[in-house]
Amino acid sequence: MTKAHIWLRAETKPHEQRTALSPQGAKTLVDAGFKVSVECSSQNIFDQALYRQVNAEIVEQGSWINAPKDAIVLGLKELPEDDFPLIHQHIYFAHAYKEQAGWQDLLSRFKRGGGELYDLEYLVDEQQRRVAAFGYWAGFAGAALSVLAWANQQQGMTPPLADIHSYQDKEQLLTVLKQAISQVDTQPQLLVIGAKGRSGSGAVDLAKALSLDVLEWDLAETKKGGPFVEITQADIFVNCVLVNQDLPPFITKELLKQPERKLSVIVDVSCDPYGSYNPLPIYQQCTTFKTPCLRLDESNILDLIAIDHLPSLLPKESSEDYGEQLVKHLLTLDDKSQGVWPAALALFKRKINEI
Known part of the structure; x- marks a missing residue:
C-alpha cells in the first residue's frame, strides 16, 4: 500500500x-x-x-x-x-x-x-x-511568567511584565528567571492547583527547577470546596484546572480584598474567563503577550496573567x-x-x- x-x-x-x-x-x-x-x-x-x-x-x-x-x-x-x-x-x-x-x-x-x-x-x-496536548508546557510557561512578574514587582516595576517574547529554549528562560530572582532578597512560594495534571506538573517542575517552595494541590486538597483562603497566603497562585461542572470558585473578589493577603501574582493557565464554570470569577478577558498582566489591585499589588497560548513562550x-x-x-x-x-x-x- x-x-x-x-x-x-x-x-x-x-x-x-x-x-x-x-x-x-x-x-x-x-x-x-x-x-x-x-x-x-x-x-x-x-x-x-x-x-x-x-x-x-x-x-x-x-x-x-x-x-x-x-x-x-x-x-x-x-x-x-x-x-x-x-x-x-x-x-x-x-x-x-x-x-x-x-x-x-x-x-x-x-x-x-x-x-x-x-x-x-x-x-x-x-x-x-x-x-496530543501542549498542557505541560502551558503550565511550565505560565509558572515561569508568574515568577518573573513577582520578581519584577519586588523591584517596583510597573507593569511587571510588558511585551514578552518567546525564548529559544527553556535553558535561556531559566537563566533569565534565575537572574531576576537573584535581584530580590526573598523567594516566592507558589501554590499550584491541579498539580497532578499535565499543566500542573509543568508548573511544579518549573518551580523545582528554580528551587522554589511549591504547594502542590490536587483533588484531595480541593474536595472541601472553595473559596480557599490558603491561596491568599502564597505569593503566587497558579491555576491549572479547567472546570466543567458547577463548583464553588477557588477564589473570589471579596477574598482578594482581605488586608492580610500575601498573594501578588495569579496566573490562570486554564484561561477560561468566558466559560460558565470559571473557577476564578475575578476577570473577564484574557491577557496577551503584548500586555501580559492585568492589575487587579493597586493599593496591595495584585497582577493577573491569563494568556491562552502560553506554550508559544517555548x-x-x-x-x-x-x-x-x-x-x-x-x-x-x-x-x-x-x-x-x-x-x-x-x-x-x-x-x-x-x-
Whole structure:
C-alpha cells in the first residue's frame, strides 16, 4: 500500500513559532515510508534545513492550496482567512465546533470543496482524553511568567511584565528567571492547583527547577470546596484546572480584598474567563503577550496573567513534545478507519450538517 502524503503548511498566525511536526517527527514519517512536504516558513522555530536533512521535500509557503488532492494538510493554528472551497483533508486546531467567530464560513468551505477536517482538539482516546496536548508546557510557561512578574514587582516595576517574547529554549528562560530572582532578597512560594495534571506538573517542575517552595494541590486538597483562603497566603497562585461542572470558585473578589493577603501574582493557565464554570470569577478577558498582566489591585499589588497560548513562550520544547505525541497517530493515517480518526471525522460530518 502506498503511504500517505503529509503536507506541513506554514503557520501564518502572527508570532506563532510552534509547529505540529518537528524535524524528528518528519524523520519518523519519512523512515516509515510516508512522503512529507514541508512549506518554507520564516516563523517555524526549526530551520527548514533540518527538515531537508531528514529527506522531507521543501516547498513554497502557502503552496498547500495547490497540493495534490490526496495530500493531507497538517497545521497547528487556523487557516489564513479566505473563501475558496477546501478540497483537502486538513488536520489542525480549527476552533469551529463551539460556534466561535467565523465557524459557519469555515465549515461551509469544507462543505463546498468536499474536504474533511480532523480537528486536533478532538483527536481523543477511548477515555476521551486528547492524544496530543501542549498542557505541560502551558503550565511550565505560565509558572515561569508568574515568577518573573513577582520578581519584577519586588523591584517596583510597573507593569511587571510588558511585551514578552518567546525564548529559544527553556535553558535561556531559566537563566533569565534565575537572574531576576537573584535581584530580590526573598523567594516566592507558589501554590499550584491541579498539580497532578499535565499543566500542573509543568508548573511544579518549573518551580523545582528554580528551587522554589511549591504547594502542590490536587483533588484531595480541593474536595472541601472553595473559596480557599490558603491561596491568599502564597505569593503566587497558579491555576491549572479547567472546570466543567458547577463548583464553588477557588477564589473570589471579596477574598482578594482581605488586608492580610500575601498573594501578588495569579496566573490562570486554564484561561477560561468566558466559560460558565470559571473557577476564578475575578476577570473577564484574557491577557496577551503584548500586555501580559492585568492589575487587579493597586493599593496591595495584585497582577493577573491569563494568556491562552502560553506554550508559544517555548516553541521549541512545546513543538517537540507535542509532535512526539502526535506522530504516533500520524503513522496510522494509511487506515483512517481505526484509531483516533473515525470519531474525529464523524464529529466533523455532524458539524457541517448544522450549517
